Amino acid sequence: MLDLRAYRLGFAPALAALVIVAFSLQGVPDPLEPAEGTIEFDADVATDATRSLVRAAPDRRPESEGAARAAEFVRSRLEQIASGSVAEQRFEVAVDGEDVEAANVVLTLPGTSDRAILVVAERGTRSGNGIASSAAATGVLLELAAQLGVSGRERTLILASLDGAGAEGEGAQELVDALPGRTIVDAAVVISQPAAPAPAEPHLIVSSGGEDRPSQELIRTAEDTLQSRAQAAAGLDGSLEQVARLALPAAAGMQAALLSEGIDAVAVSGAGEAPLPADDADELSPESLERFGASTLALVGALDAAPPSGAGEPGSYVRLGGNTIPGWALALLALSLLIPPALPVALELARARRSGTARVAAGWAVEWALVGLAPLLGLYALTLLGLLPSPNVPFDPGRFEIGSTEVLAMLVLAGLAIAAWWALGLRRTPSGPDHTTLGAAAGAVCIAACIAAWLANPFLALAMAPLAHVVMAHGTTGRRRAAVVAPLALAALLPLAAVVLHVAGALDWGATTPWQLVVLVAGGGMGALEAASVAVALCAVAAVVRAALRSPRAGPGGGRPVRS
Numbered sequence: 001m002l003d004l005r006a007y008r009l010g011f012a013p014a015l016a017a018l019v020i021v022a023f024s025l026q027g028v029p030d031p032l033e034p035a036e037g038t039i040e041f042d043a044d045v046a047t048d049a050t051r052s053l054v055r056a057a058p059d060r061r062p063e064s065e066g067a068a069r070a071a072e073f074v075r076s077r078l079e080q081i082a083s084g085s086v087a088e089q090r091f092e093v094a095v096d097g098e099d100v101e102a103a104n105v106v107l108t109l110p111g112t113s114d115r116a117i118l119v120v121a122e123r124g125t126r127s128g129n130g131i132a133s134s135a136a137a138t139g140v141l142l143e144l145a146a147q148l149g150v151s152g153r154e155r156t157l158i159l160a161s162l163d164g165a166g167a168e169g170e171g172a173q174e175l176v177d178a179l180p181g182r183t184i185v186d187a188a189v190v191i192s193q194p195a196a197p198a199p200a201e202p203h204l205i206v207s208s209g210g211e212d213r214p215s216q217e218l219i220r221t222a223e224d225t226l227q228s229r230a231q232a233a234a235g236l237d238g239s240l241e242q243v244a245r246l247a248l249p250a251a252a253g254m255q256a257a258l259l260s261e262g263i264d265a266v267a268v269s270g271a272g273e274a275p276l277p278a279d280d281a282d283e284l285s286p287e288s289l290e291r292f293g294a295s296t297l298a299l300v301g302a303l304d305a306a307p308p309s310g311a312g313e314p315g316s317y318v319r320l321g322g323n324t325i326p327g328w329a330l331a332l333l334a335l336s337l338l339i340p341p342a343l344p345v346a347l348e349l350a351r352a353r354r355s356g357t358a359r360v361a362a363g364w365a366v367e368w369a370l371v372g373l374a375p376l377l378g379l380y381a382l383t384l385l386g387l388l389p390s391p392n393v394p395f396d397p398g399r400f401e402i403g404s405t406e407v408l409a410m411l412v413l414a415g416l417a418i419a420a421w422w423a424l425g426l427r428r429t430p431s432g433p434d435h436t437t438l439g440a441a442a443g444a445v446c447i448a449a450c451i452a453a454w455l456a457n458p459f460l461a462l463a464m465a466p467l468a469h470v471v472m473a474h475g476t477t478g479r480r481r482a483a484v485v486a487p488l489a490l491a492a493l494l495p496l497a498a499v500v501l502h503v504a505g506a507l508d509w510g511a512t513t514p515w516q517l518v519v520l521v522a523g524g525g526m527g528a529l530e531a532a533s534v535a536v537a538l539c540a541v542a543a544v545v546r547a548a549l550r551s552p553r554a555g556p557g558g559g560r561p562v563r564s
Contacts, residue, residue, distance in 0.1 A: 002345070004344070017332050021332075028220060028323065034301065035304060044286075054135050059129070062093055062164055075088065078142070078159075081109075090103045102164045107159045119189050122137060123162060132196050139195075140194050156183070168393065168395045176258070186303065190265060191293075194289050194296070202273065203232050213315070219234075223236070232291065243330070245506070247459040254394070316328075340469065341447060345443045349362075371417055372539035400515060438550070439544050446541055446544065450464050463499050466493075489541055
């Protein structure tokens with residue numbers, strides 16, 4: 001039986017970590033003051049530009065003729081602004097496995113310094129005419145360019161119409177790569193789906209494909225302008241939801257691509273983060289376009305007057321009410337939560353080593369880990385062969401529907417795990433070690449997997465930490481152990497399940513969630529170490545449960561033969 005006293009003593013560091021978290025809280029900065037001026041957003045002009053673009057180029061996929069007409073349409077409008085200069089950036093993007101040519105159209109409005117603010121809108125479409133999304137975003141961008149082009153500017157304003165719908169942020173990456181070396185980008189604002197007929201939160205998108213987040217000063221300023229100009233709440237996640245988004249690095253939208261390039265970026269959206277599922281003619285709301293277009297103009301004006309410094313702010317954090325918790329404090333808490341089960345597991349394995357059963361138990365536990373690694377290795381092999389899609393983050397989840405081929409691929413991956421389990425003979429347990437030693441060995445593997453996850457992504461490790469505590473079912477005796485272990489394992493799985501469900505809801509994955517997770521791992525959005533850690537930890541928990549359910553009569557000769 002595992003030592004419950006050592007387990008309880010192990011919580012002392014966790015309590016100390018909680019105290020450190022409490023003392024690490026930082027206040028949320030005030031929003032930047034709105035700029036003084038008389039420029040106003042003209043929704044009628046933006047709506048006319050939107051409808052004109054759709055008439056000129058209803059199909060704006062990167063490989064279509066309409067994409068070239070749309071680029072020329074935007075370029076001709078921007079060239080009418082005498083105070084700025086227009087450039088075109090041509091590049092290749094991969095769309096559905098094919099390389100196609102795309103073009104960004106960029107207007108630069110010089111300011112009094114080389115410090116710049118980016119204003120970004122996507123122009124292309126994946127399906128439909130994009131009237132409420134990319135077409136409306138382009139209309140807003142053109143109206144912003146017209147208004148900002150005749151106003152005074154402190155910073156250089158770079159307004160970019162990005163191509164490459166269906167690609168993974170290549171347009172944004174090309175824009176950043178082409179910036180002059182002396183340019184310092186203080187902030188970026190992405191215009192997203194501003195004319196949605198049925199506006200939906202969140203209206204401020206701050207998700208990224210990693211641990212870095214926009215500065216709190218930028219977020220607070222965007223919240224303020226949304227409230228004052230659009231009478232809309234930002235709809236930001238609560239603290240637990242923020243941890244979920246940081247634990248599972250999936251995102252949609254250009255702000256994620258810009259954040260990955262080290263630029264402080266947010267997106268102002270009329271309809272949340274996930275792309276609109278249907279976006280065709282007559283699906284445009286001039287009222288929404290006015291509200292979110294005016295908010296974007298006010299935000300750019302505030303940033304131009306006094307761009308966010310981000311001074312003293314952590315790059316990774318979780319907002320809790322009027323405070324922020326720095327990422328390092330939560331990372332310390334996650335690591336401390338692994339100490340309580342680690343102490344009794346270490347004591348048990350030390351005892352088993354003296355009795356000569358630790359080696360057999362460790363080998364059995366490692367074999368369970370191989371069950372988790374088998375489908376992961378298969379996934380990477382299929383990706384290298386080009387049989388699985390591997391998009392970068394951010395990607396449009398609507399591109400990856402589930403069909404017979406996708407179901408077959410997931411069945412193959414599941415079959416690899418089952419085949420490994422069967423081939424390794426894990427139906428039975430070794431006859432030498434007792435259930436406590438087997439459980440401790442599996443628990444050690446689970447703790448090691450959580451530590452590996454911590455090295456890659458501490459927020460993921462925080463969600464995984466309860467898995468390491470399932471081994472304490474072996475701190476009970478007899479039938480009570482068997483009755484406790486299954487509910488304990490299910491409860492420990494809840495944080496990871498909540499992470500997946502929250503991200504799936506935010507990105508509108510729906511029934512395609514299992515396939516989206518496969519695509520996320522195949523594309524590297526979830527790193528190999530993170531994916532392997534989760535797979536190994538889950539299989540280690542299964543081994544802990546298997547050991548706890550072992551028949552008490554299983555002794556020498558009553559289980560799997562001992563391997564020397």
